[in-house]
Amino acid sequence: MITGELKSKVDRIWDTMWSGGISNPLSVIEQLTYLLFIKRLDELHTLRERKAARLGQPIEEPIFASGQDSLRWSRFKETAPEQMFATVRDQVFPFIKTLGSLGRNGGGTDAEGDSTYSHHMRDALFMMPTPRVLANVVDQLDGIDMDDSDTKGDLYEYMLGKIASAGQNGQFRTPRHIIRLMVDMTAPVPKDVICDPACGTAGFLIAASEYLRTHHADAIYRSEESRRRFNSGTFHGFDFDSTMLRIGSMNMLLHGVENPDIRYKDSLAQSDDHDAEKYSLILANPPFAGSLDYESTAKDLLAIVKTKKTELLFLALFLRLLQTGGRAAVIVPDGVLFGSSKAHKALRRILMEDQRLDAVISMPSGVFKPYAGVSTAILLFTKTGRLGKSGGGTDRVWFYDMQADGFSLDDKRTPQPDKSDLPDILARWQAYRAGDGTEAERKRTDKSFLVSKDEIAGNDYDLSINRYKEVEYEAVEHDSPREILARLARLEEEIAEGRRELEGMLG
Numbered sequence: 001m002i003t004g005e006l007k008s009k010v011d012r013i014w015d016t017m018w019s020g021g022i023s024n025p026l027s028v029i030e031q032l033t034y035l036l037f038i039k040r041l042d043e044l045h046t047l048r049e050r051k052a053a054r055l056g057q058p059i060e061e062p063i064f065a066s067g068q069d070s071l072r073w074s075r076f077k078e079t080a081p082e083q084m085f086a087t088v089r090d091q092v093f094p095f096i097k098t099l100g101s102l103g104r105n106g107g108g109t110d111a112e113g114d115s116t117y118s119h120h121m122r123d124a125l126f127m128m129p130t131p132r133v134l135a136n137v138v139d140q141l142d143g144i145d146m147d148d149s150d151t152k153g154d155l156y157e158y159m160l161g162k163i164a165s166a167g168q169n170g171q172f173r174t175p176r177h178i179i180r181l182m183v184d185m186t187a188p189v190p191k192d193v194i195c196d197p198a199c200g201t202a203g204f205l206i207a208a209s210e211y212l213r214t215h216h217a218d219a220i221y222r223s224e225e226s227r228r229r230f231n232s233g234t235f236h237g238f239d240f241d242s243t244m245l246r247i248g249s250m251n252m253l254l255h256g257v258e259n260p261d262i263r264y265k266d267s268l269a270q271s272d273d274h275d276a277e278k279y280s281l282i283l284a285n286p287p288f289a290g291s292l293d294y295e296s297t298a299k300d301l302l303a304i305v306k307t308k309k310t311e312l313l314f315l316a317l318f319l320r321l322l323q324t325g326g327r328a329a330v331i332v333p334d335g336v337l338f339g340s341s342k343a344h345k346a347l348r349r350i351l352m353e354d355q356r357l358d359a360v361i362s363m364p365s366g367v368f369k370p371y372a373g374v375s376t377a378i379l380l381f382t383k384t385g386r387l388g389k390s391g392g393g394t395d396r397v398w399f400y401d402m403q404a405d406g407f408s409l410d411d412k413r414t415p416q417p418d419k420s421d422l423p424d425i426l427a428r429w430q431a432y433r434a435g436d437g438t439e440a441e442r443k444r445t446d447k448s449f450l451v452s453k454d455e456i457a458g459n460d461y462d463l464s465i466n467r468y469k470e471v472e473y474e475a476v477e478h479d480s481p482r483e484i485l486a487r488l489a490r491l492e493e494e495i496a497e498g499r500r501e502l503e504g505m506l507g
Contacts, residue, residue, distance in 0.1 A: 006144065010158055013140045020133035026243050029159045031127055035141055037250050038092055042073035071095050077138050084138065085131035093126045116262050120246045174203055174285040174331065175367065177406060181422050182329040182378060183207045185359075185429050188281055190219045190226065192234065195279040197267040197317060198286035199237030202248035206255045208283060209235065213256070231258040236279065238265035268297055268313050277323050285331040286314040304350070307343035311336050315347055315379075319355065322383040327358075334362075334375040337463040348461035352453055356382040356393030361400045361425060362465040366409025377463075397456060398432060398439065399465050400425050400448040421447065444470035 017028050045063040052059040064072055076087045128134040188194060188208050196204045212220060212230070220230045235257055239245050242264065249262040267286075288311045297313060304316035311333055318328050336344065337360065351357045359380040365373050384393035406420030407413045428448050432439040442449045451468045459467055 007158060009140060009144060013137055014159075014162060016133060016136050016140065020136075021129040022127060025162060027127055030124075030243055030247060032137075032141075032159060033247050033250055034093070034096070034124070034126075035137065036144075037254060038088075038096060039073045039141060040254055041096070045072065046074070068095070073138075073142075077142055081131035081135035085128070085134050088128070088134060089126050093124075097122065097124060116249050116259055120242070120249050120262065123242060124246055173200075175405070175407075176203065176207070177422060178331075178363075178367065178378075179203050179207045179283075181426060182283055182331075183211050184426050185380060186281055186283065186327055186329045187215075188212055190216050190230065190234075192281045193236070193279045193323075194234055194281045194283065195236040195238075195321060196282070196284045197238045197265075197314070197321065198284055199239050199248050199262065200241075200244050202235075202237055202251050202260070202262065204283035204285075205235045205237055205248075205252060205257070205260060208281075209252070209255060209257050232260075235260040235262075237262045238267050240264060240266040267317055268301065268310065276320055277326075279321050280323050280326045282318050282322060282326070282328040282330065284314070284318070284328075286310070288314075288333050305343050305347045307341070309341075309343065312343050312347050315351075319350070319383060324383055324385065327380070327382045329378060329380050331376050332379055334377060334464070336379075337377055337465075338467070340460075345460055348463060349457075351379075351381055352394045352397075352456060352461055354385055356384045357397050357463075358382060359398040359400070359429065360463050360465065361402055363402050363405070364409050366413075367405055369409065369413060370411040377465075394453045396450045396452045397463070398429070398448065398450055399468060400428070401465050401469060403447070444468060445472045 013032065014028060017031065022028050022031065041063050045059075048059050048062060069075055070087060071092050076084050076092065079087065128137070183204070188211055190212060192208075194205065194208050196202070199205060209230075212234075219226060221227050235252065237248060237260065239248065239262075245262055245264060249260065252260045252262065297308070298317075300320065301313050301316045304319065305312050307313065315330070315332070315336070318330060322328060336347075339345075357379070359378070361378040361380075363376050363378065365375040367376065368374060382393065400421075402421045402425065404416070404419040404421055406417055406422060407415055424447070428439060439448060439450055449468070455468070456463065
């Protein structure tokens with residue numbers, strides 16, 4: 001989580017921009033993201049300069065050409081406000097808008113020769129209102145160390161958290177420790193093709209890239225072909241908010257993924273055969289905004305489940321996007337687990353009977369505070385058959401009752417590292433997937449247990465953990481009513497006696 005010092009720095013920067021006339025919170029975030037990105041480019045170029053100096057060789061893949069020294073953060077930050085403003089507006093900003101298409105950073109290109117990053121940057125606007133505001137913000141940002149990727153993530157998360165509401169599109173941030181849990185449970189491998197159909201700032205894709213680098217660095221960087229595949233072919237994200245697409249693509253680039261497939265798409269409204277059965281892993285927390293009109297919903301999704309509910313349509317979308325054998329870890333509102341409508345039951349039956357539902361992890365309602373207080377769950381499932389044809393596969397489902405995630409469950413979300421079920425969830429899940437028989441022996445009173453498909457089917461495919469969890473009650477013996485009344489009588493006599501003594505003392 002963000003430290004108090006970093007939080008106060010961001011607050012001051014935010015106030016500077018707010019008082020300078022940028023009143024839209026997303027515009028503030030977008031402008032700060034551009035500046036952080038410009039600062040990071042200079043830091044990366046400096047690192048390459050130092051490496052070249054140590055080796056006595058030319059700079060490898062320089063970001064700035066020899067005549068572009070004035071575009072570097074470390075250079076223009078020393079100039080007068082008016083000159084800085086002109087440099088950033090007229091030179092630096094056009095430079096970063098064409099950065100991807102120039103082939104720098106090793107990024108791949110699409111069919112038109114432009115990287116995903118430069119494609120989204122075409123419509124970006126430099127909105128800093130005055131030289132004074134820009135100089136003030138640059139000076140404050142200069143004091144933030146951007147070398148640590150966690151710092152960048154904390155900055156994004158905190159800035160997005162400053163938006164008062166969840167957003168018109170139902171957007172709210174998924175806590176990074178929950179994202180990491182989902183990534184660790186699905187354990188991506190280099191051959192995976194990973195997708196988040198509602199990617200926002202690309203948090204799931206970034207976590208997956210970090211997991212792959214940590215666990216499979218040798219395979220990723222074994223050859224130029226494998227490195228190119230990691231940077232250009234592994235990560236795919238859709239969103240219909242152009243600001244989110246710009247922030248998400250920059251976020252990926254800052255985290256070392258040079259040319260991810262981050263593109264504009266209304267996932268529920270567009271039917272695209274190109275993406276059908278393309279992905280081997282889906283990680284997502286899509287917006288659950290309520291209902292959509294039938295007219296605006298892709299017909300192939302309605303063929304899977306006839307509903308206006310976005311949470312059910314997204315699950316249908318995930319099944320359409322996954323390859324046979326592909327797996328998913330997604331967050332759903334609790335209503336998906338026990339909803340009694342025909343569409344709710346039909347979708348749960350599809351997950352159980354036609355595909356393989358692997359796990360249901362119930363999360364406490366405070367996990368998404370302060371953005372939302374909705375109760376949610378993580379579903380893990382595997383696509384075992386083509387849609388409309390039974391592939392079967394579900395034998396039993398692993399349930400876990402998460403009661404704490406390492407933070408308080410109120411709006412403050414105070415860190416409580418000694419109160420977290422996440423390490424236990426991952427350890428039990430990995431043991432279960434490795435064939436350890438411990439989970440099968442657990443009682444329904446434990447935090448995790450297994451439930452057979454037949455039992456779930458007999459309960460209308462209800463996936464609510466409370467339907468199957470058993471609670472142990474300790475037997476408490478109480479005194480008989482006669483004994484309690486006798487004690488009350490003695491107490492009343494003692495009180496009366498004390499009152500008489502007081503009255504005697506008063507004369």
